[in-house]
Amino acid sequence: MADHHDSAPATGRRGGHGSPWAAVLHDPARAEGAVLLGLAAARLGRTEAAIRWFRRAVRLQPGWPDGWAALADACRSAGRWKEAAAAFAALLSLSPTHGAALINLALLERAAGHPRAAVRRLVRALALDPRQAGAWNNLGSALRDLGATVQAAAAWRTALVLDPRQADALGNLGGVRRDQDRFTEARVLLRRALALAPQHAALHGVLAYALSGEGRLEEAERACRRALTLAPGLADPLCTLGLATQRRGGADALRWFDRAAVASPGHPLARFNRGLAELESGALTDGWSHYACRFAAGRAGRERRFAIPEWRGEPLAGKRLFIWREQGVGDEFLFASCYADAIRQAGQVVIECEPRLLPLFARSFPKAVVRAEQPLRGRALVETVDCDLHIPAGSLPRCLRGRLADFPPRSSWLFPDPARVLERRRQLDGIGGDLRVGIAWRSQLMTMERQWAYLPLDDWGPVLGVPGATFVNLQYDDCEAEILRAEARFGVPIYELERLDLKNDFEGTAALIATLDLVIAPANSVAELAGALGVPVWRFGARDWTHLGSGVRPWYPTMRVFQPRAGEPLSAALGRIAAELRRAAVLARRAGAEVLGPRLPARPARRDHSQAPSLRRH
Structure with a gap:
């Protein structure tokens, strides 16, 4: 403006x-x-x-x-x-x-x-x-x-x-706050702008997106319809209307995405959102095709250009393929489930990963060359790599996962350092309990839009109260005050390894997770890492596109998903997890054996906690 x-x-x-x-x-x-x-x-x-x-x-x-x-x-x-x-x-x-x-x-x-x-x-x-x-x-x-x-x-x-009274400046500042997922601030600024320019259709559309991000879906729909009354051909409010309809469980979200694409041919956000809806329903071919618009839609990292062509699924025999990372660490774990198939097809594969993952990925994919991603500053506009073809990691499923039957039955694709696994076992020897359960409760990226997918530790009472379960912290941000409050409130210790940086030491974190009987987490990198390691993981939260039209997440054979039913709060899913955990703890106590899935070799006898000085309870 x-x-x-x-x-x-x-x-x-x-x-x-x-x-x-x-x-x-x-x-x-x-x-x-x-x-x-x-x-x-x-x-x-x-x-x-x-x-x-x-x-x-x-x-x-x-x-x-x-x-x-x-x-x-x-x-x-x-x-x-x-x-x-x-x-x-x-x-x-x-x-x-x-x-x-x-x-x-x-x-x-x-x-x-x-x-x-x-x-x-x-x-x-x-x-x-x-x-x-x-x-x-x-x-x-x-x-x-x-x-x-x-x-x-x-x-x-x-x-x-x-x-x-600069309405355009108010609208522009509100748009930036919206793009930063600071939706409440955006709403305040945009309402001020619209009080000065009530006939500004585009501003109504920006307000609609901010309201959708806040979860105020009915207000978002009204703002969309107001924008479309003023300017029927605006693509952005049509797209937002489709999102709001989808989040409210409506069946005609695709219709709004299609109208947005007609209003603005090739509209990348409309195509991307349609792709997510198609993937969520199990229409994989069309879904992967539209998911390719994620860069233009601003829903992935910066798209990169290379002096070599992109791999589109043609035969790779004798070719050298470069796979580059594009999204967060959790997505990197998920898309890495395709790496072994690419390695099997290609003459050689070069994998780029987040620098913190380099040792873990190098061990897990020994037949590939694994490199740490280089800083954005200093990269050439058109990059040159010593390969024949390139592909962003998120595009691999389009070439390798066209049907649910294409998902292999392998239980894991990442492998921790055996020496560090033994070290972690020694550290956990004295904590007791029939089941050792790792817990995490939020993502590092806690935007207004994403907060509906998470529950604070204060709401974990039903899970923390299960007899026979011993809990180990896997939450990787500053959470000490929350743990202390939960321990005091529920009377249950939550253990934590001293000198383990859960945020940056993925080698240590992977080894710790590998020693646990179960991980319980929402949609975050902890759940993805546990699934990639083949550790039983119970993931709670709403259904999303990664379910691919199924009742599970087919990427992770050892993962169970717990979703709130229609009209239920997210806490209802956590309640069902507590009931399942109670049954599992009883079975473990009776059988004296592992009951949750394939595990690593039996751990040595447990020692008294006083002999494990590197283990801390809050």
Whole structure:
């Protein structure tokens, strides 16, 4: 959302020439007369005639700034962007401190895909007059195009200090907060903007997305419908309406995604959301095809370009394949379930991974070359790698998992360090209990939209109260206060290994998980890692696309999923987990054996806790 600046010429007296109208009457070939005739044509809506008169004026008097200003404004109004830019540039060559020309040329440069040039022009304009709220708003928009969101937000805040009624600045700042998943802040800003510009259809659409992120689905639908009443062809609110419909359990979400794609052909977010809905329903072929839009839709990391072609599923025999990471660590564990199949097909595979995963992945895929991902800064725009083909990790399922039958029965694909597993077993020897259960309760990325998928540890009473279960912390952020509060409230110890960095030491964490009988976690990297290691894991939360139309998550043979039924809160799923855990603990006590699935060799006899100084209970 941008502000234009008027740079039309003055039409008053010009020294020594008398009235401009007299100039027309006495000498219509003079530049002033041509400009006045152009202005008259413009007022009558005869844009092309106006442009012809203004061109004549600058031919007659090429050094007159007012003539170039008139021509630039007319070309801009007619949508003739290149001609407008050329006229503004000519105006600036004659009058370098012409602020309106600087701003308008910046807008044209930004529209042409040159945000750096736009920023330079706007900075010059603001150096001449820093009190222009509209120019600060436009500077923020150009900075956002460059990815400088912090500086962009600062520019919009400056615009609002200068003019609190700057609806575009409010809307732009609200849009950034929405993109940062700071939905409540976005809602407040966007409602302020709409109070100033209630007919602004796009702002209603941005508000709808923020409301959807907050879980205020009915309000989101109303905002979408208001946007579409004002502008029926807007794709974004159609897409948001599809999301809100899907989250409310509606059956016609695909219809809204299709309408968005028609309104804006190839709309990447509509195609991506349709792909997720298709995958969730089990339509894998179409779903994987649309999932490929995740980069353009802004739902994955930055798309990368390579000097080699992307693998599309053609035979790999004798080829060297480069697999690059694109999303978070949890997704990396999931997509790594495809790596063994790619290695079997290709002549050689080079796997790129998050640096913290390098030892674990190198051990787990010994036939591949495993490299740590390099920092984004310093990468070439078009990267060169010593391979024949490349593929982002999230695109492997499109080539290797076209049907549920393509998911192999292997129970694990990641393997911990055996020496560290033995070390972890020694550390856990003295904690007792019939079942050793690792727990985690949230993701590191806790956005407003994602918080509905998690329950605080305070709500884990039914699980923590199961007799015979001993609990080990796997939550990898600062959670000591929560654990202390839960221990005091429920009277159950929650053990933690000292000197183990659960966030960064994936080797140590994998070894710890491998010694446990069970892991209970929501949708986070702990659950994904446990499943990839082949450890029994009970994952709770709402159904998502990774179920692929099934009642399980076919990626993980050792994983059970516990979902709230229609109308139930998430805590109901945790209650069912508690009931299942109680039965499992009873069976373990009776049988004295492992009952939850394939396990590693039996651990040595347990020792008294006092002999395990590296194990800590809060």
